[in-house]
Amino acid sequence: MARLSSNHSASIFYAYCQIVLPLFVLLLQIFSPLMASGSTVEFLPGFKGPLPFHLETGHVGIGESEEVQVFYYFIKSENNHEDDPILLWLSGGPGCSGLMGLAFEIGPLAFVNQEYNGSLPSLVLRPQSWTKVSSIIFVDLPIGAGFSYTNEKEIVEQSDWTLIHHAHQFLRKWLINHPEYLSHKVYLSGDSYSGIPIPALFQEISYANENGVQPRINIQGYILGNPVTTKHEINYAIPFAHGMGLISDELYESLQQNCGGEYRNIDPKNLSCLRDFQSFQELIAEVDQYQILEPAFCGYDLKMVPQRSILKRSLAEKVEATNTASRCRRHGYLQAQHWANNGCVRKALHVKEGTGRHWTRCNHNMPFKFEINDSFHFHVNLSAKGYRSLIFSGDHDMACSFLSTQAWIRSLNYSIVDDWRPWHVNGQVAGYTRTYSNRMTFATVKGAGHTAPEFKPDECLAMFERWISNENL
Template sequence: MLTEKRERTLEMAKLSSTYATSDFVYHGLVLPFLLLSSFSFQLASCGSIVKFLPGFEGPLPFLLETGYVGVGESDDVQTFYYFIESENNPKEDPLMLWLTGGPGCSALSGLVFEIGPLAFKYEEYNGSLPNLVLRPHSWTKVSSIIFVDLPVSTGFTYATTESASQRSDWMLVHHVHQFLRKWLIDHPNFLSNQVYIGGDSYSGIPIPVIVQEISQGNEKGVQPWINLRGYLLGNAATTRKEKNYKIPFAHGMGLISDELYESLQKNCKGEYINVDTRNLLCYRDMESFDKATSGLNHAYILDPSCEWLDTETSWRRSLIKKYPGKKLLNTLLKLPLLSCRSYVYFLCGYWANDDNVRNALHIRKGSIGKWHRCNINIPFKNDISSSYDYHVNLSKKGYRSLIYSGDHDMEIPFLATQAWIRSLNYSIVDDWRQWQTNGQVAGYTRTYSNRMTFATVKGGGHTAPEYKPEECFAMYSRWISNTPL
């Protein structure tokens, strides 16, 4: 499917010409902010096939390409991506662009912990490179996926100028849009494939906006035309008021008493975000709520709460060789327990910071320092307050959507997602019912007349595929093929 040399000149000329006459304005920003006319000078993309990965035995049994696409002013944001071709029928199967949440969590996190074909082997760290194994329920069994490191300073994506290092919701939207059109020019064999945009958690804010911007670009005749069909979101932020639903979720799960729940409702009147300290009764109740839910893993209330420090590269192997004792090793690394789900997050960090791994992934030397799974401490401007109105716009345009929630997630409870979907006020075409895998209940689902499907994943956490991979693969493969859940 991927050719070594691709004909680009004609497509670049078309794209440059189209954008040169475009009159797009988004959020007070003129679309030439993207400087897509620079396509006439260079595509600024570079991809390489990866046949072997350190930690994985033998050649990869699927096609993996990694590379960079320049976006932003003068391509001063070098966007890193992992592209995995469908293991089924790449010529016909859909193409999905996937964004991990955060903002600032690497695409590698989505690839190895959620929906990709690789996973880290759960085994105690002994100083050697962590091992990779195949994931049997990879979404690449039914679609090609581009895992993208955005916004800037996420994963291996870096800025070449200080001004390009600025981060915001709208910049992320523009960069993803620009990335996809440029990537498709460089991969013309995928121009006719159906395209979906997917992601989870924070990505519920930018993705509906990205879909709308791509759609409007198509309507304006921007080339290359993108065969956009819809989007999917998991445990997704939408209104930024999801915390209001933590209280009824906690009550329904038996985490707080009936009396405290009734008092919270009475004294806070349903508003639990930025509580006014002058409302002493509400403030007191919120303190009681925080105390009652402290020590819980809010991402998955069934898991233990595991805290650890991200210091996996602050030491040298020589220390381990000199002091092989596990007690000292754990002190140096401040590791989570092996029984903790976050243990593999540590393994991932050590793996991604290994020089041999970076060479295999074709990471540009000196482009970034330490790799972090999530770079969430870098300043980020939240200039899109809600994505709700964009869901409304996309519904009118007839795009398909799958909105799913792990039902044991207290970070963004399924109740919050149900509430904004219900307020869209679309009629129900397939009412609340079970959906199953292997003859067992995997969750509950409802479909609306705007082609939106909502599904819960029974026993799922904040990133549902991480906790229920088999069930989520069944959900995705059915939905992407237009089959009822």
């Protein structure tokens, strides 16, 4: 098996790592305080008073001439940042900003969920931030996501492997610029489409460490939530919908008989399967596929899309309307858009001038090449190396359901060391969990959707705190 992509960019990347980086590591470590690309943010527009945590933002230039500028948000652990681990967080999409993880999932800030009235949106503290026990770097990747950009006139086509190589280069250079964190334990994390690049990125870093690339990144494990893995997740949407009572027994049995369990590439000549699948789509058209208990039409088009694009949507931004009801959780997404496009906000975040592209939560209009068909084989390789992993699933997500995740984990064929049982928060069942001999922990989050911490922040913080401390859930 090839250790990296057969893509030519892999060879260029390794030449860069093995020849160029080592020559400058020592020099950069000595002068990094003067060369650090990030700047501390003490005040943020929309937040009252000084920030009660350490936030650093900025761009890191990568590439031979630093033509690629990767934007990041770094938040120090609120516990013991001198010893606590570091998480690198990549949002899904592909094309979603790291601000989504920061402001909607695991960071210390959240937008006030109220109807937009034309004024600058307000921010408040989120008490369930994962920065309670770790430092986190939220990164805008691939290029074209968030505030990351290239000096080229137009964004060239991005791809899975380009994203991976950029993330790898970014992390090594960020650590060089922050030598006080060189020895810290590092975990890679993300959700949704990040289930494709994160395992591959982890493997690339592992191989680079083994080949002596400096600085060595002290990777320990990875964390994935409702991850796209095989790109056949649609095949499990039908049994999920049946189990949740969204489709009838008769339709489910007919789908199984006529389609044989394969719904991603339906034979156009199989009219019986096409008919049944259309009936399925019609029945769940008014259900939010990312959280089936959510109100569906609160400013967003949440209809199930054709099977070939169900995963590529990955929480696609379909609305620019300003009449979203405040009861809709997703109204915060609109608030984020107005906030991040404010000139005072960009100045406070140290966004470089001249990068005036309109900020969107998820940029689905950039050219992107899907090169990795599935990430299963990376999990196989990483399991063999003994790395830790936490895979969790909000159990009310139909797009990347816990059924599909359980299936590929089961296919790894590792023995169970802690069998299926409930885990608890505040004396209540928070979900169910199982641990395997490859040091992989799987957990469901009861009542959560596609981005589980967004729905169940208390439960997800407890889950993360226990796992990162090597405790049983």
